[in-house]
Every structure is written in structure tokens, then in C-alpha cells.
Amino acid sequence: MSLSKPSETLLQPDKNWWRGAVIYQIYPRSYQDSNGDGIGDLKGITARLPYVASLGVDAIWISPFFTSPMKDFGYDVSDYRGVDPIFGGLSDFDALITEAHRLGIRVMIDLVLSHTSDQHPWFVESRSSRFNPKSDWYVWSDSKPDGTPPNNWLSIFGGSAWQWDPTRLQYFMHNFLTSQPDLNLHNPEVQDALLAVERFWLERGVDGFRLDTINFYFHDLELRDNPALAPERRNANTAPAVNPYNYQEHLYDKNRPENLAFLKRFRAVMDEFPAIAAVGEVGDSQIGLEIAGQYTSDGDKMHMCYAFEFLAPDPLTPAIVAEVQHAFERAAPEGWACWAFSNHDVVRHISRWGLDIADHEAHAKFLASLLMTLRGSVCIYQGEELGLTEADLAFEDLQDPYGIQFWPDFKGRDGCRTPMVWDANAVNGGFGEGKPWLPVSGNHIGRAVSVQESDARSVLQHYRRFLAFRKQHPAFAKGEIDFRPYQAPVLGFTRSYGNETILCIYNMSGETTSLERPVETLEVLEGHGFASQFGDDSITLPAWSGFFARLV
Known part of the structure; x- marks a missing residue:
């Protein structure tokens, strides 16, 4: 495989490449295992880039591969500038960038800036005392007089958003796992450190970022309680219905106005480079499109955002499609959407919207075409192009702490994260020789790439055909x-x-x-x-x- 310098003829600088781009999301643990340890890696991704190029997409988004204890599978970072050994090393990432650019594919990486792992050196130092140089790098607070947490904020993963630390005799905030403490972006030093991380990866050759939980970066300095949310306004788009997180109106633990100034700083760094773009994940089903509008306004913050409207459990109807598109235009008249029907956090849309639909193939092709003709950019999640359904896993096979916490009413995110199936006749569907970190679904084997490649009527071939059709008509991307x-x-x-x-x-x-x-x-x-x-x-x-x- 060639590891030559990026091809200038295939990948010309274009500041607007992202507008109408089709971005293919790769969950690295589950894409291709190159060394037989049961976990996908960067070399595996590089080996499969010709396949990605054959789809006709413009870019890939790689979920986190940074050094991590993997309690949330990479979304708990302990070193922002390192590659976790299970995925390879920095040289493997450099080789991936080179090969992607040679094939005309841009590379976006997933930055998790709202929180770190509790094993990150920043947090280790911060929790060591109340007076060290990084003591204010995370969100700390004294308890109430009775020893209870400082307010009523809740974690998306269940329970209080506050965890007691016996060394500092204070609580620290965590919007997710207790092992994922929230950074204090009110501190300018924290912002500077995160912008230095951004610059590190830009100088390494990335073409952009997917920013995880972009509306969680700041909290209310007064630590005011969130008000209760009326029952008729609750939904399960941000958190599962069994989670009391849905019972609050999240006014103070996220969505804070201070974030706008930080996003301008983040954009200013990107603008120093020739053709960089960022898409922000707005994790809020209550006012997600309004936030997306704010974050993409004026051309000085995010290039595009996506919210949870098309990641919701309710099946699509003509009215829903039109209203979501209109709602985004009202909220973001100057902004740009990035639509996705599936990702690594939600039930695959073929199962979410089509369990009772007899013609699985036709439904999958229709949804692909609809997604690629809406106004906005597009994210395709690995395996979506094969029409993969949600995998049904036994409790003993679960890895996701979210699913383990709320089983059996909510089975977590493992069902959409099972390994990619490449070859129906190979061990583990061609994912790798070793026992996979999650089981390969038996229902997926018959939908492997090897099966669909030779079938002109397959879902895979429809994705390729429709992506080519889309590129022939710029109105679909830009209009x-x-x-x-x-x-x-x-x-x-x-x-x-x-x-x-x-x-x-x-x-x-x-x-x-x-x-x-x-x-x-x-x-x-x-x-x-x-x-x-x-x-x-x-x-x-x-x-x-x-x-x-x-x-x-």
C-alpha cells in the first residue's frame, strides 16, 4: 500500500469542501482488526480506505483513538496527543492520513473537550489538593451543609452529576461517568490547553474535527438548580426514557452563553489552516436546533452542527422531515446542518424505524437516498451502507457501562457497535482473527461486503450508485x-x-x-x-x- 505524500490532484485546498460533504463515520474498535487482538485499529482502517474511497464519500470521521483507560471506550481521554496502544501509534495515524489524502479522502477526528478521564494527568494533579496549579482546571464545589451535592444536576449515565472526592473533601462534576470529570472551561488556562491540542492535530494533517457534546463545555458559575421539566415535554432523544435526566430542563449544566466566545477562539485556530472544518454534536433534544443555530451563526464558530432530531426513535413521516428542515432554517438562517440517521450512540436506524417493514432492502435504500438529498451535509455510520440492523446481545456480552446500568429496559449502545462484516466466509466476518471485543452478529454475516459487492441490487451498491448520482448534481450538496x-x-x-x-x-x-x-x-x-x-x-x-x- 502506498504511503506517499498526499496527492495534490485528488485533494486540493477548498475552504468550502464541507458544505454538502458526505462524511463516513468509523468507530475504530469495530472496523478492522489488523493484529488479531479482537480490537480494530488504525492499520486496519488504513487497509480498508480503498473500500471507503469506493463508496464515493468526501471525508471520514474517526471516533476517538487517543490514550484512554477505555471506561467509555475512548471518550474518556487520558492523553490528547497520544494514540492508545490498542489502536497503534502516532506513526500509524500519520500513515492513515497519508493514504486517505492519496485517495482523495479528508480526515476528521473526534475531539472530546468537555471532560477527560480521571486518569488524565491534569485531573490527577487537580484532585491532589485545593491549591495546586491545576486545582481549578475541573469543576469542583463544596457540599451543602448536610454533605449532599451542591445542586440537583444529573448525569446522562444515571444518578447525580457530582462525585465526592475524599482528598479535596469536595465534589467534582461529571456529566457522564464518574470517571469522566468535567473540565472547567471558565478557566482561560484550560481553554489555552485545549486549543493547543487542536493545533497539534491540525499540524499533523487532519482536515477537521467532530466535536463531542459541544454544548456541554460550560456550566453555570452560580451552580443554580435546574428546574423540573413538564412531563409532556420529556422525550428520550438525549437519554433513554428510563433515565431521570429527562425530568429536568437543562438550563444551567450545559447550553451556557459563554460557549460562544470559546467556539470563536476554536474557529480562529482552524482558520489559520487552508481548508479545515468542524461539525459539533449538540446533545440536547429540548432546544438542540436553537443551539445549533447559535453555534453556526456569523461564520466565526462551527461550520456545521447536528442535533438529535433525526436520531430519534419516532419513525419518519413527510411532515417530520419537512418540519425538522424548516425548524433548522428558522433557528439557523445563516447556518448549515449535518444530518445523520445513525451513529455509535443510537439504535441503528434500520431497526429503529423499520422493525415492522417487510421490504428491508427497499426501506434501507429509500432512507439512504432521502438522507443524501436533504439540505445539509451528511454523516453515514459504518455498516449503514450494508443495511445492518441493531445487533441483539446477551447481557454477559455487554461492554457499554450505559447499557449495564439500565439493563434490560435500555440495552445500551453495544448493539450498534458490533464489528463490521467484510467477508461472509471468513472467521468473524473478516473483522479479524482474534475473538472480537463484541460478538459479530450472526444476522450481519449474510450482509457482508463480500456478499453485496457482486449484487447490483444490494444496499451497498445503491449507496455507491446514489452517491455518484448526488455528485453529478451539485444542487443536492449546495442547493x-x-x-x-x-x-x-x-x-x-x-x-x-x-x-x-x-x-x-x-x-x-x-x-x-x-x-x-x-x-x-x-x-x-x-x-x-x-x-x-x-x-x-x-x-x-x-x-x-x-x-x-x-x-x-
């Missing part, structure tokens, strides 16, 4: 969107850019449907893989299908 007043189950909208306007019509049901032919003159577009019928008076769409035409 405006205008919804049409069709009746459910039909969803219709136009995408317009330059001199091109494309009409997109979807049948969001399992039954064939027909609609009256539009009055405009249409040039029917081919190459997308759907087989709708365009007649003199009507358009007939099979179940879970689409129709595309240029307005002329």
Missing part, C-alpha cells in the same frame, strides 16, 4: 430546498443551485402510490436506482422509492 404540498405518504421538494432545479418525490410507505404529474416541464433523471413510472398524467412510485427530475 436550497423548497417543500411541495403533497399528501402523505408522499414527500416532495426541490433542490435548486445555479441554473439547476431538481424535483425530488418520495413514497414513504410500503405500498405503491401514484400522484398527478406536475405542471412543469420535466427532464427525468436516471442513474439513481429507482424505477418509478413517469406517465402522461401521473407518476407511479413503488413502495419506498423515489423519483427525480430536472425542471426545464
Whole structure:
């Protein structure tokens, strides 16, 4: 495999490459194991980059590979500048960057800046006393007079967001596991340290960042209690329904206005480099789109954000799709969305929205096409292009502390994190020779890459075909969107850019449907893989299908 310098002909600097980009998320533990230890690694990712390139995506987003005790599988960082040995070393990352750039793929990495591991040297020093140089680098507080935590804030992983430390005789804040203490970004030294981490990876050649829990960076300095949330406003998009986290309106433990100034500082560092972009994860289902609008405004903070609207359990309808798109436009008239239907934290969307749908293949292809024609950039989660369902794991196989905490009412995130399946005839589906850290799902083997490569009708080949179709028409990546007043189950909208306007019509049901032919003159577009019928008076769409035409 070539490890030459990045190809200038394939990867030219383009400050706007991210606008309409398709980003492929790789969860490194589960992508490809190159050394037989049962855990995916950076060399494994590098070996599979030609496959990624064959999909036609613009960039990859790699979930954390930094040094970590792995209590939250990399989202608990103990060294921001090191590669955890289970994934390889810095030289392996350099080789990955080189090969990705040679193939014309940009590389985004997942930065976790709201908290660290409790084994990070910063926290080890901070907790050693109340008067050391890093004593204020984390969120510490005295107890109430009765010894209870300073306020009512809750952890997403269950229980209080405060943990008692017997050395300092104080509580420290943790929005997630007790082993993930929150950094105090009110301290300028902490901000400077995190910006130095950002610069380290930019100088190493990364093309951008996915910023984890971007709205959790700051807390209320007065430590005011969160108010209760009315029952009718509770939902399970941010935390599972069994978690009392949903019972609060999170006004003071996150979403603080001080974050805007820090995001400007973060953007200023990115702007020193030729063509860098960042997407922020807004972890809030109550006011997520409003926050996304703030964070992407004025061109001086995030390039794009995504919230949880399309990661929710409720199945999509034409009304939901249109309202989410309109809501983002209202909240972020100057901003840019990055939509995802699945990721490493939620039930795979094929299972989440389609357990009762008979035609699994058609439904998967329809959802892929819809995602890639909405206004915004796109994140595809590994295995999504194979139509993988959520894996069903036994309790004894669970690794995710979230699932272990709330089993069996909430089974955690392991079901969407099982190993990628490459070869139906190879041990562990081609993931690697050693026992995988999570079992390979038997239901996935028949959907391996090796099976779908030779089938022109497969979900994998549809993703490739539709990604190529999308690239042929810049309106899909860059254009405006205008919804049409069709009746459910039909969803219709136009995408317009330059001199091109494309009409997109979807049948969001399992039954064939027909609609009256539009009055405009249409040039029917081919190459997308759907087989709708365009007649003199009507358009007939099979179940879970689409129709595309240029307005002329």
C-alpha cells in the first residue's frame, strides 16, 4: 500500500469542501482488526480506505483513538496527543492520513473537550489538593451543609452529576461517568490547553474535527438548580426514557452563553489552516436546533452542527422531515446542518424505524437516498451502507457501562457497535482473527461486503450508485430546498443551485402510490436506482422509492 505524500490532484485546498460533504463515520474498535487482538485499529482502517474511497464519500470521521483507560471506550481521554496502544501509534495515524489524502479522502477526528478521564494527568494533579496549579482546571464545589451535592444536576449515565472526592473533601462534576470529570472551561488556562491540542492535530494533517457534546463545555458559575421539566415535554432523544435526566430542563449544566466566545477562539485556530472544518454534536433534544443555530451563526464558530432530531426513535413521516428542515432554517438562517440517521450512540436506524417493514432492502435504500438529498451535509455510520440492523446481545456480552446500568429496559449502545462484516466466509466476518471485543452478529454475516459487492441490487451498491448520482448534481450538496404540498405518504421538494432545479418525490410507505404529474416541464433523471413510472398524467412510485427530475 502506498504511503506517499498526499496527492495534490485528488485533494486540493477548498475552504468550502464541507458544505454538502458526505462524511463516513468509523468507530475504530469495530472496523478492522489488523493484529488479531479482537480490537480494530488504525492499520486496519488504513487497509480498508480503498473500500471507503469506493463508496464515493468526501471525508471520514474517526471516533476517538487517543490514550484512554477505555471506561467509555475512548471518550474518556487520558492523553490528547497520544494514540492508545490498542489502536497503534502516532506513526500509524500519520500513515492513515497519508493514504486517505492519496485517495482523495479528508480526515476528521473526534475531539472530546468537555471532560477527560480521571486518569488524565491534569485531573490527577487537580484532585491532589485545593491549591495546586491545576486545582481549578475541573469543576469542583463544596457540599451543602448536610454533605449532599451542591445542586440537583444529573448525569446522562444515571444518578447525580457530582462525585465526592475524599482528598479535596469536595465534589467534582461529571456529566457522564464518574470517571469522566468535567473540565472547567471558565478557566482561560484550560481553554489555552485545549486549543493547543487542536493545533497539534491540525499540524499533523487532519482536515477537521467532530466535536463531542459541544454544548456541554460550560456550566453555570452560580451552580443554580435546574428546574423540573413538564412531563409532556420529556422525550428520550438525549437519554433513554428510563433515565431521570429527562425530568429536568437543562438550563444551567450545559447550553451556557459563554460557549460562544470559546467556539470563536476554536474557529480562529482552524482558520489559520487552508481548508479545515468542524461539525459539533449538540446533545440536547429540548432546544438542540436553537443551539445549533447559535453555534453556526456569523461564520466565526462551527461550520456545521447536528442535533438529535433525526436520531430519534419516532419513525419518519413527510411532515417530520419537512418540519425538522424548516425548524433548522428558522433557528439557523445563516447556518448549515449535518444530518445523520445513525451513529455509535443510537439504535441503528434500520431497526429503529423499520422493525415492522417487510421490504428491508427497499426501506434501507429509500432512507439512504432521502438522507443524501436533504439540505445539509451528511454523516453515514459504518455498516449503514450494508443495511445492518441493531445487533441483539446477551447481557454477559455487554461492554457499554450505559447499557449495564439500565439493563434490560435500555440495552445500551453495544448493539450498534458490533464489528463490521467484510467477508461472509471468513472467521468473524473478516473483522479479524482474534475473538472480537463484541460478538459479530450472526444476522450481519449474510450482509457482508463480500456478499453485496457482486449484487447490483444490494444496499451497498445503491449507496455507491446514489452517491455518484448526488455528485453529478451539485444542487443536492449546495442547493436550497423548497417543500411541495403533497399528501402523505408522499414527500416532495426541490433542490435548486445555479441554473439547476431538481424535483425530488418520495413514497414513504410500503405500498405503491401514484400522484398527478406536475405542471412543469420535466427532464427525468436516471442513474439513481429507482424505477418509478413517469406517465402522461401521473407518476407511479413503488413502495419506498423515489423519483427525480430536472425542471426545464
